[in-house]
Amino acid sequence: MGIITGVIGHWGWEVEDYLLDVWEAHRTPIILATSSILICVWLYLYFSEEREGLVALPRQYTVETKRTSPFQLSNPLPTTKPKVVGEKATTVGPKRIRGEIPRQTTQKESPKRDGLEIQVLVFYSSLTGKTEKAVKDLVEVSQEEINGAGTGTCRFPDAQILDLSEIDYDEYFINPPKREDGKAVDYFYLLLLPSYNIDTINDTFLEHLKETHNDFRIDSAPLSNLVGYSVFGFGDREGWPTEEDGYGFQAKEVDRWMAKLTGRKRAFPLGLGDLKMDGKARLLEWSSGLIDVLRMFAQTGVLGDGVRGSGDADESDGEYASDEEEDTETSIEGNEKPTKNKGSIDDVEDLGKMVAPSEKAPLAIDFTTYGKSKPVNIQTPQAKEMVPKTSPTYAALTKQGYSIIGSHSGVKICRWTKSALRGRGSCYKYSFYGINSHQCMESTPSLSCSNKCVFCWRHGTNPVGTIWRWQVDPPDLIFSGIKEAHYKKIKMMRGVPGVRAERFQEAMRIRHCALSLVGEPIFYPHINEFVGMLHAERISTFLVCNAQHPDQLAALKPITQLYVSIDAADKESLRRIDRPLHRDFWERFQRCLEILREKRFKQRTVFRLTLVKGFNIDEAVKGYADLVDKALPCFVEIKGVTYCGTSTSSSAGLTMANVPFYAEIQEFVEALNHELNSRGLEYGIAAEHAHSCCALLASARFKKNGKWHTRIDYDRFFDLWEERGPDGDWTPEDYMGEETPEWATWGNGGFDPRDTRVDRKGRKIEV
Structure with a gap:
């Protein structure tokens, strides 16, 4: 027994010496490994206990966070795991500050605002x-x-x-x-x-x-x-x-x-x-x-459309970098999340690609000849909406910034309106006629048209037809609807950088309505009542028609200025450019010119020439002079076509090569002016707006003491309308305005000197 005890004691001393040697040699790694194991065990026990104390996040679960603005659609979720303490939940760990600015949609009402x-x-x-x-x-x-x-x-x-x-x-x-x-x-x-x-x-x-x-x-x-x-x-x-x-x-x-x-x-x-x-x-x-x-x-509980917290402004000026196009618009009406434009829909109404072939209904086109057309009962039980709210056309138009009023009318804020609000220039109507672009409303009571012009931004994808076959909305519904929608779009500009306060205030009073947005406004059966409502609020009217509805044109009451689109000088060119649906389109065209000649002493009449290189500009001066000689309009506007760059226009034969340079427009204007004067027709080049690639020929009736007077006295026009009525005895000279400003006359460019011209990046351009 003693021997055994001695052996064990000796062995124990050897083990102890061995362990001491190991400790001396590996002391540091042993300490680190032990510490790591202890920390892991502690963390495991801590979080196991934490999970047992947590509850699921029911709907009534609340988190104590910093009070947010009533503009925010919802409070941000907590970035750290909550810990239940009694009945309230608090956050564990430091508060995170987020630098991201969330994209938000329009909020109709604020959250709780009591007190x-x-x-x-x-x-x-x-x-x-x-x-x-x-x-x-x-x-x-x-x-x-x-x-x-x-x-x-x-x-x-x-x-x-x-x-x-x-x-x-x-x-x-x-x-x-x-x-x-x-x-x-x-x-x-x-x-x-x-x-x-x-x-x-x-x-x-x-x-x-x-x-x-x-x-x-x-x-x-x-x-x-x-x-x-x-x-x-x-x-x-x-x-x-x-x-x-x-x-x-x-x-x-x-x-x-x-x-x-x-x-x-x-x-x-x-x-x-x-x-x-x-x-x-x-x-x-x-x-x-x-x-x-x-x-x-x-x-x-909201500041209004276009202000952060209720909707995003659709433009930026260096405050927030964006690769989106400046004129791209996003609908923020409703609760849909704003999305970027995708595909090749470049600007407005290239809707054809968005409509599946199976969804396109056959067009009920009337190919009867002029003079034999019969009145149509437009209120028959079969009448349907022109643009139903469930249609792809409605969805695409609203996404592109249009507001559809009723079932067949529309309104949209013009890019020149936005430009004028920011002091970046007005459209040609200010240079020629004294219309403030920021007080102009662009709308139409009819989205339908009887032409499918090769240069049209809609490319024939909007409703077309030769007769009115849809239900008719009352004019008061359209009138109130377009005003409300227009003011709403103006208010969206409140938060846009660069908007001038005084012009924003002025824009909240509509002074002019351009009936030329989409389709054929004169096609609307109650166009006279609608125009009368505009004039009753002293809103001037410019109406553009395509010279395919002579009966409606003859019945139209006097407006501030009446346009007729003259897109070709002969029958075959008109067929190729306007692609009219009426079989007797040329006869209708000629009849409209005769009606315009009859109206020239009752209201201001205008020829609108849209020049397309390769279609209607080469050697067409004499043909256009023949048409001017027949109708004798008060003014002739010559404008180069705007190419929107979509495949549908390419299939119609239109490319960027068909867009004339402004030098070519100037050459054409001078040639047409020479041809008219050689025939004894008293016209002259009165004004230009180079930014729009547009020039104006005016009758000598609007030249006094050697100075052109192309502008309009709008107050006098409304006085005549109220005193003598639409059928009263008055002429365009009775409401002729002040002298055309020198900067707008031929050779001076026509850019508003009150404003600053900039490029797409907001950099100033020397004019």
């Missing part, structure tokens, strides 16, 4: 004290209206005025401030500041805004919880005569950076004014618009 309080904060900077006085006067005058904008569920307390030189920017421009009493409140920021070419507090403030947006530690849009913001800038036109040369430049920069920091919650366009000239008037206009915005929010 909502909106605090208006007015920031300003001033060196001489003029801006400070203007701000205090503005708040004093507008305070009652601001308070009155509230409702039972939304209250506006007295506005607070803050001097940018006295506040801590971190308290207001990194996150909206918090009330000391802890009550929930939302904020609406107004910033009024002059621009200086010396170092001032403005430079410090701008640098802070820039650094805040670019600071990786915080959200790039930390002020997205604001209800909205707007900026007004004071300038000095004596020091900076133009906006491009610096007038109001610091206010523009503040507006741009605030758009970034708020996620584009520009509630009203940037306003600019000169206190020495029109500053007070511009400031009152700007404040009036803001009151309307606050009142809208109090009633609906």
Whole structure:
């Protein structure tokens, strides 16, 4: 027994020595391995216990998060796993700040707004004290209206005025401030500041805004919880005569950076004014618009279409980089998620590819000859909608920015309207006739047409027919519908960068209606009643017809200006270009010219020549002169075709090679003018608009004392309409307007000098 004990003791000492040697040799890895194992075991036990305490996320599950703006469609989901503590759920781990600006669709109503309080904060900077006085006067005058904008569920307390030189920017421009009493409140920021070419507090403030947006530690849009913001800038036109040369430049920069920091919650366009000239008037206009915005929010909980939180603006100007085309439009009506255009639908109505062949119904075309057509009972039980809401045509048109009114009418905001709102130029109608593009509404009471012109943007995919075979909507429904839809589209421009406040205010009063959007407006059975409603609200009318409906043209009451499309000088060319459905199209065409000749002393009549190289421009001057000699229109507009670049136009024989250069248009205009004068017809080249590739020939009736008077006295026109009625004794000379401005006459380009021409990237182009 003793021997055994001695052996075991000796062996134990050897094992102990061996383990000590191993420890000395491998001490560090052993410690690390043991620590790792212990940490893994601890984590396993911790998360096993955590999962046992978690519950599923039922619908009534709530997460304590920071209060969000009522504009957001939904609160963001928590980025960390929640931990249940009693009956409330809290988040575990640090709060994540997301820099992404979500794409949102139009919100009809805000979330819970009971007891909502909106605090208006007015920031300003001033060196001489003029801006400070203007701000205090503005708040004093507008305070009652601001308070009155509230409702039972939304209250506006007295506005607070803050001097940018006295506040801590971190308290207001990194996150909206918090009330000391802890009550929930939302904020609406107004910033009024002059621009200086010396170092001032403005430079410090701008640098802070820039650094805040670019600071990786915080959200790039930390002020997205604001209800909205707007900026007004004071300038000095004596020091900076133009906006491009610096007038109001610091206010523009503040507006741009605030758009970034708020996620584009520009509630009203940037306003600019000169206190020495029109500053007070511009400031009152700007404040009036803001009151309307606050009142809208109090009633609906949203700022309106086009403002972040209720819908996306359809254009950008450097605030947010985009590879999309500038003129691409996305419908935000309804709750569908905005999507990019795909495929080869380039602009408007290239709908053929979107309609499956099996979905195209056969067209009921009347090929009876002119003179034998019989009246059709358009209210028969078989009458159907021209553009049903369930049709692919309806879906595609609305997606491209059209608003379909009733079953056969439409309205769409013109690109020239958007351009004029941003001070980037107006269309030829302003140069020739004095029509403000931002106050012009483009619409039609009939989407159907009896031609399938090779250069038409619809390419024959819109409804066509020679007789009206659809149900008829009453004119008052169409009239109210197009106005409402147009104003809605104008309001979408409120948050678009570059929109001028004064023009935005003017755009909310329609002064002109161009009945030339899609189809044949004169085809609508109640066109006279519809035009009468427009004139009753002193809205001028320009109607374009395709010279295929002589009966309707003869019955048309006087409008402000009547157009007839003259797309060819002879029968075969007209067949090839317009591709009319009527078998007796040439006879109808000639009859329309005779009717136009009869109307020339009752209203202003216009020939619209669309020149297509290879179709109707080569050696066609004499043929067009014959048509002018027959109808003797008051004006002849010559315009180059616009190619929209789709395969359907290529199949019709039209390519980019068919688009004439403006030099070719000028050459044609001069040749036609020479031909007309050689025949003793008194016409002259009155005006041009090179940007539209368009020129105007006018009758000598509109030349006084050696000066052209192509513009219209619209107030006088409506006075004549009201005093003498549409059948009264009055002539176009009775409402002839002022002299055509020098910049619009032949040889001067015709670009509005009030505006700045830019390229697609927003860079200024020297005119």
